[in-house]
Structure formats: structure tokens, C-alpha cells
Amino acid sequence: DRLEIILNTWIEFGYVPSPAEVSEKEVINFMGVKGKSLWPIRIGCINPKDQIPKWSMETIKSITDEDYYFVCMEIFKGLKRTPQHRVLLSIREGAEAAHIIMGLLQACYIRRTLLANRSKSEIIIGDNNASNSTLEDWFVIVEDGKRSAERDITNLIEQMVGMGWVVKNILLSKQEQARYSFVCD
Numbered sequence: 001d002r003l004e005i006i007l008n009t010w011i012e013f014g015y016v017p018s019p020a021e022v023s024e025k026e027v028i029n030f031m032g033v034k035g036k037s038l039w040p041i042r043i044g045c046i047n048p049k050d051q052i053p054k055w056s057m058e059t060i061k062s063i064t065d066e067d068y069y070f071v072c073m074e075i076f077k078g079l080k081r082t083p084q085h086r087v088l089l090s091i092r093e094g095a096e097a098a099h100i101i102m103g104l105l106q107a108c109y110i111r112r113t114l115l116a117n118r119s120k121s122e123i124i125i126g127d128n129n130a131s132n133s134t135l136e137d138w139f140v141i142v143e144d145g146k147r148s149a150e151r152d153i154t155n156l157i158e159q160m161v162g163m164g165w166v167v168k169n170i171l172l173s174k175q176e177q178a179r180y181s182f183v184c185d
Contacts, residue, residue, distance in 0.1 A: 001026060003101065003170065004041065006160065007108045010152070016159040039111040040086045041104065042074070043176040051075040051083070055138040068095040069103035071110060071142060087111050093179040100170045102153050109145035 005025050009017045017025075046052060046060075056072035063070050074088045089107045091100060160167050 068099035
């Protein structure tokens with residue numbers, strides 16, 4: 001959660017928050033004031049129990065041996081058993097802290113785009129057949145997020161270090177530590 005708070009602040013306001021600012025936001029989130037987040041981000045592997053949209057499967061098919069993570073969308077059933085959408089960041093074996101930061105930054109940019117353009121996100125959600133235009137829209141959103149993350153990563157990490165954040169080790173929960181293996185055919 002801390003890293004996500006840092007990255008969202010970076011994207012929205014252009015600076016890295018201090019540890020005190022992040023702690024304050026964590027307390028608010030912990031107390032439930034945060035509210036339900038649309039398009040939450042989950043770090044981990046694909047859950048076979050969740051529905052994976054066709055355009056997300058196309059994202060997975062496009063992974064190369066140079067990619068240390070991929071970002072896609074999954075549909076899961078929340079407490080009310082109604083389908084909800086979230087962004088999934090899946091990390092490959094051998095990924096380092098910088099790859100995790102970059103992947104989460106890209107996922108945050110993707111979420112920002114989906115939230116800013118509700119009509120486009122509703123089309124993407126509603127198109128279960130993954131028409132060519134929906135696939136194209138999804139890939140544009142993913143690539144724009146990747147370009148933004150690549151543009152920002154060096155400056156972001158420098159500012160994080162300057163604010164006293166440890167960037168060499170990213171603490172992940174047991175579920176978030178699950179990695180995928182890349183096998184070339």
C-alpha cells in the first residue's frame with residue numbers, strides 16, 4: 001500500500017511524499033475512510049478462479065523474454081458476489097525492485113486512464129468478445145502507461161531515495177510474492 005500511495009501521489013501531484021505523509025494516508029486507508037477504490041491493483045499471479053478477459057489473454061500472449069512483469073485486467077467476485085474489475089500486475093521470476101516499481105507505476109497509470117475516461121473503460125468492460133477496436137483501445141492504454149512509467153522511473157527513484165525511501169527491497173505479502181516463469185517455445 002505504501003508504494004501505491006507514493007506512486008499515486010507522484011502521478012497526481014508530481015512529487016514523492018514524505019514518510020509522514022504516507023503514514024497519514026495509511027491511517028486514513030486503514031480506518032476505512034478511503035472508500036471503495038475503483039480498479040484496484042492486485043500484485044500476484046493470475047487466479048484461475050477469476051475470469052480473464054480476452055484482451056488480457058492477448059496481453060499475456062505478447063510477453064517477451066525481456067519483460068519482467070505484465071499488466072492486465074481480471075474480473076473477480078467481491079463480497080457481494082458481483083463481478084468487479086481490477087488491474088493485475090504479475091511479476092516474473094528474476095524481477096528486481098526496480099521492475100516491481102516500474103510495473104506498479106504502469107498499473108497506476110493504466111488505472112488513472114481508465115478512471116479518467118469512463119466511457120472507454122465501460123466499452124472495454126462491456127466487450128466480452130474482445131473486438132478489434134477494444135483490443136486496440138486496451139493495448140493503447142497499456143502502452144501509454146508503459147511509456148509514462150519508462151519516462152518517470154529514473155526521476156521517481158531518485159526522488160524516493162532523496163526522501164529516505166528504501167528502493168532496493170520491496171516488501172510484498174506472500175500472495176504478492178508469487179511469480180510467473182517465462183518459457184520460450
